[in-house]
Amino acid sequence: MAWHMGYPLSQTLFTNVYIGGLLVPTPRTLEEADFVRDPAARERRHPMPMVLRAYCLGLLKSCSSLISHIKREVYFEVRKADPGLLQCVLTNQEEDIVTNTYRRQLLDSISTDAVRDTIQSTRAAVHAMRNTWSPEMALALDARLELRYAFLRAIELSELRSNPEPLKTPWLQMKAVLKNIKKTHGLGVPVPACFSSKLQRQLASGMPPRPIVQMSFDEAGTRWERLFEDGMEVHDVLKYTDPQTLLVRSPSPRTDRRRPHADHLDDGRILSSSSRPNGPSRWCTSAASSSVISTAGSSCWDLCR
Numbered sequence: 001m002a003w004h005m006g007y008p009l010s011q012t013l014f015t016n017v018y019i020g021g022l023l024v025p026t027p028r029t030l031e032e033a034d035f036v037r038d039p040a041a042r043e044r045r046h047p048m049p050m051v052l053r054a055y056c057l058g059l060l061k062s063c064s065s066l067i068s069h070i071k072r073e074v075y076f077e078v079r080k081a082d083p084g085l086l087q088c089v090l091t092n093q094e095e096d097i098v099t100n101t102y103r104r105q106l107l108d109s110i111s112t113d114a115v116r117d118t119i120q121s122t123r124a125a126v127h128a129m130r131n132t133w134s135p136e137m138a139l140a141l142d143a144r145l146e147l148r149y150a151f152l153r154a155i156e157l158s159e160l161r162s163n164p165e166p167l168k169t170p171w172l173q174m175k176a177v178l179k180n181i182k183k184t185h186g187l188g189v190p191v192p193a194c195f196s197s198k199l200q201r202q203l204a205s206g207m208p209p210r211p212i213v214q215m216s217f218d219e220a221g222t223r224w225e226r227l228f229e230d231g232m233e234v235h236d237v238l239k240y241t242d243p244q245t246l247l248v249r250s251p252s253p254r255t256d257r258r259r260p261h262a263d264h265l266d267d268g269r270i271l272s273s274s275s276r277p278n279g280p281s282r283w284c285t286s287a288a289s290s291s292v293i294s295t296a297g298s299s300c301w302d303l304c305r
Contacts, residue, residue, distance in 0.1 A: 001215060001224060001227075002213040003063065003097075003098070004097070004223070004227065007098065008100060009063070009098065010100075010200050010203055011200075011210050011211070012212075013060070013063065014102070014199060014200065014203060015196060015197055015200065016195055016199075017193075017194055017196065018052060018053075018194065019056060019059075021034075022034065022035065022057070022107075023060070023105070023106070027110070029109070029110070030110050030115075030118065033053075033107060033110060034053055035049060035053060036049075050122060051122055051125075051126060053122075054118050054119045054121075054122035054123075055119075055144055057110075057115045057118055057119070058119050058148025058152060059148060060107050061106070061112055061115045061152060062148070062152055064106035065112065065152070065155045067106070069155070070097065102203035102204045102205050104203070112152055119145050119152075123142055123149075126138055126141050126142050126145070127142070136187060139184055140180070140184035140187050143177050143181050144181060146177050147174055147181065150173045151170070153170040154174070154231055157169075170231075171228050171229075171232040172228075172232065174231075175228045175229075178221065178225065178228070181221075185217055195212055197209045197210070
């Protein structure tokens with residue numbers, strides 16, 4: 001979640017030893033994307049690392065997909081040149097999300113379908129282990145895997161221009177799953193040794209190591225809830241009937257939620273020449289100075305950190 005809030009990967013995901021184990025050396029296939037690269041050793045290990053691996057795969061693939069989508073977009077930086085005049089300047093940068101991967105590939109050669117299949121097969125294995133683990137533990141693991149699966153599905157559906165209600169399904173699913181995650185949070189034990197700022201030295205960066213961004217579980221949960229609400233509402237622009245349905249929303253949603261909204265606005269079926277609204281979208285930042293927005297009418301474990 002800290003990355004979604006605008007902190008770089010160098011201070012968030014890339015400080016995790018398990019994430020590092022998956023990404024270095026760069027995996028070329030799904031089988032290579034593992035903490036343990038020796039196939040014989042994988043067969044002898046405890047089932048729990050299998051669950052962690054599936055979760056991390058979903059986490060990394062979702063970041064990869066979001067970065068890819070954001071980099072494809074065009075944004076409009078609106079500057080107030082003089083009273084009553086707004087000057088739009090084309091830019092491909094977003095100020096509140098960092099897309100720098102420090103030359104690391106985030107499972108780019110592995111398909112989203114393969115990652116989702118891995119998550120589902122791991123969920124099936126967790127269900128099969130219910131007699132070995134406690135029901136609460138099985139619920140905790142399954143909920144976190146389901147969240148990753150649904151998030152990948154939500155990113156995929158954000159490319160569609162169909163009826164908005166089905167597009168909201170993954171966000172509704174995640175909102176319900178989050179309740180189980182919160183309910184089972186007490187089963188987890190913090191393991192600070194899984195994170196190290198020293199891992200930043202392995203990145204292609206000239207910056208010195210910076211402190212790891214730490215976010216409390218309660219704060220992360222609150223921000224996830226907001227993200228899910230944004231995810232459900234963003235597709236309502238497909239119900240566009242008149243300019244009054246496109247009101248400015250404050251505070252502005254995060255970049256990854258404004259991106260599909262901009263896609264919808266740029267779709268010809270919504271912004272046709274006869275129905276193009278005047279004024280900013282409700283999903284655009286309301287500030288007129290030094291803000292990056294998409295202007296309606298312009299076609300141009302808890303590893304939840």
